[in-house]
Amino acid sequence: MKKKTVKLPENIPSHVAVIMDGNGRWAKKRGLPRFYGHKKGVDSVRNIVRASAEFGVKYLTLYVFSSENWERPSSEVNKLMDVLQELLLKEEPELNKNNVKVRAIGQIWRLPPKVTENLNYMINKTKDNTGLVLVLALSYGGRNEIIDAIKKLNKEKKDFTDLTSQEFRRYLYDPEIPDPDLLIRTAGEKRISNYLLWQCAYSEFYFTDTLWPDFGKKELLAAIEDYSHRKRRFGRVDIE
Numbered sequence: 001m002k003k004k005t006v007k008l009p010e011n012i013p014s015h016v017a018v019i020m021d022g023n024g025r026w027a028k029k030r031g032l033p034r035f036y037g038h039k040k041g042v043d044s045v046r047n048i049v050r051a052s053a054e055f056g057v058k059y060l061t062l063y064v065f066s067s068e069n070w071e072r073p074s075s076e077v078n079k080l081m082d083v084l085q086e087l088l089l090k091e092e093p094e095l096n097k098n099n100v101k102v103r104a105i106g107q108i109w110r111l112p113p114k115v116t117e118n119l120n121y122m123i124n125k126t127k128d129n130t131g132l133v134l135v136l137a138l139s140y141g142g143r144n145e146i147i148d149a150i151k152k153l154n155k156e157k158k159d160f161t162d163l164t165s166q167e168f169r170r171y172l173y174d175p176e177i178p179d180p181d182l183l184i185r186t187a188g189e190k191r192i193s194n195y196l197l198w199q200c201a202y203s204e205f206y207f208t209d210t211l212w213p214d215f216g217k218k219e220l221l222a223a224i225e226d227y228s229h230r231k232r233r234f235g236r237v238d239i240e
Contacts, residue, residue: 006221008055009228013181015059016052016224017203019195020044022187022211035079040213042087046094051217053098053132055224059177060134063195067107067141081112084138088118092125099131105173106140107148135177142197145173172198179203182227184220186212204230 020041027037045062052060064084070077095102102122111119119138149171153160169175179199183192188209192200206223208215 006054006217008221009225011228012056012224013204013227014057015061015178015180015182016057016220017061017063017180017183017196017200018048019063019183019185019189019193020212020215021185021189023213025187026211026213034076037213038080038083042083044212044215045087046091047216048220049095049100049132049134050098051220053100054217055221057132059180060132061105061137061177061180061196062135063137063140063193065106065138065140066194067110067139067144068194070110070139081115085112085115085118088115088122092122095122095126095134096129099129100126101129101131101133102126102136103133103174103177104136104138105145105177106138107144108138110139133177135174137195140173140195142192142194146198148173169198181232182206182223184208184223186210186215202232204232 023037023041024034025037026040027034030036048062049060065080069080104119104123108116108119119136149168152171153163153168177199179201180196180203182205183196183200183203184206185192186208188207190207192205196203204227206226208219208223210219
């Protein structure tokens with residue numbers, strides 16, 4: 001059977017960032033423990049990585065685990081870490097096959113040693129790939145990133161008098177990653193929850209009621225199509 005070709009808009013965002021929300025609600029609706037929602041959400045991660053590469057997105061940043069998530073019940077955090085540990089090891093062959101490069105941002109030092117080990121393994125194994133860059137935001141918080149950047153600046157005894165935004169950017173977790181063009185949040189919430197605060201100054205936002213485990217290729221395409229009709233002025237005005 002011939003594979004159906006997806007008609008893409010001309011204006012594809014170079015960098016898409018996603019807040020993957022709704023795993024717990026997806027499970028609750030089905031009378032299942034929250035953990036099953038997280039496991040089902042992994043399928044959506046896999047599908048969105050594939051679709052992003054197919055659509056020509058260059059960077060995909062996923063909010064995998066926030067700094068605030070550490071405050072959840074320890075039983076849930078431990079299960080999330082188990083899923084993450086397994087996922088990092090299990091997905092490496094396919095990511096390599098599809099030429100995906102993995103990077104990570106956040107307070108990685110807070111992760112369990114085995115998760116860190118598997119993360120470093122995946123980053124190292126995919127470092128020479130030239131396709132989609134998959135950025136995993138782990139133990140990440142936007143405010144923490146800004147504070148950590150200030151600490152780095154202070155450690156270098158920088159004079160802040162003439163500090164520019166371009167120079168400050170160099171002290172973020174990974175300054176080589178461009179700002180997101182499009183930020184997607186699933187599950188109906190309309191806030192950014194401490195995600196990429198510095199980087200999202202001029203990002204376009206797209207909110208959907210779809211729960212993350214139900215978010216797939218079709219939903220990603222709808223978000224990109226919506227983005228393609230936006231006019232991005234970056235604080236400027238159009239000249240007629």
